[in-house]
Amino acid sequence: MKVAGVVFSARKTGNGFACMRYCLDKLEEEGFKTMLVNAFDYEIKPCSHCNYECYGQEIRGKREEDFKAIGEERLHTHV
Numbered sequence: 001m002k003v004a005g006v007v008f009s010a011r012k013t014g015n016g017f018a019c020m021r022y023c024l025d026k027l028e029e030e031g032f033k034t035m036l037v038n039a040f041d042y043e044i045k046p047c048s049h050c051n052y053e054c055y056g057q058e059i060r061g062k063r064e065e066d067f068k069a070i071g072e073e074r075l076h077t078h079v
Contacts, residue, residue, distance in 0.1 A: 001032055001033070002032070002033040002034065002035065002077045003024065003027050003032050003033070003034050003035075003077060004034070004035050004036075004037060004077040005020040005021075005023060005024045005034065005035070005036045005037070006020075006036075006037045006039065006070075007020045007036065007037070007038045007039060007040070008039045009038075009039070009040060010040075011040070012038065012040045012041075017036075017038060020036060021036065024036055035077065037070055039070075042069065042070065
């Protein structure tokens with residue numbers, strides 16, 4: 001079984017990363033395959049003025065590529 005850990009933090013290797021790495025290491029010791037996805041490595045920006053005007057529209061450019069990459073990585077995991 002493969003487990004994905006996803007970290008959303010403003011720091012590349014902050015406490016959230018360290019905690020997730022620890023958990024994934026423990027799962028590996030139990031025989032699980034693991035992968036760590038660090039959102040810091042992708043261009044994911046928050047909305048700045050949301051009246052839901054983009055709801056239903058496609059995301060374009062680098063941001064779209066990053067969302068697809070994370071989604072594709074997740075497709076290859078069980079948990």
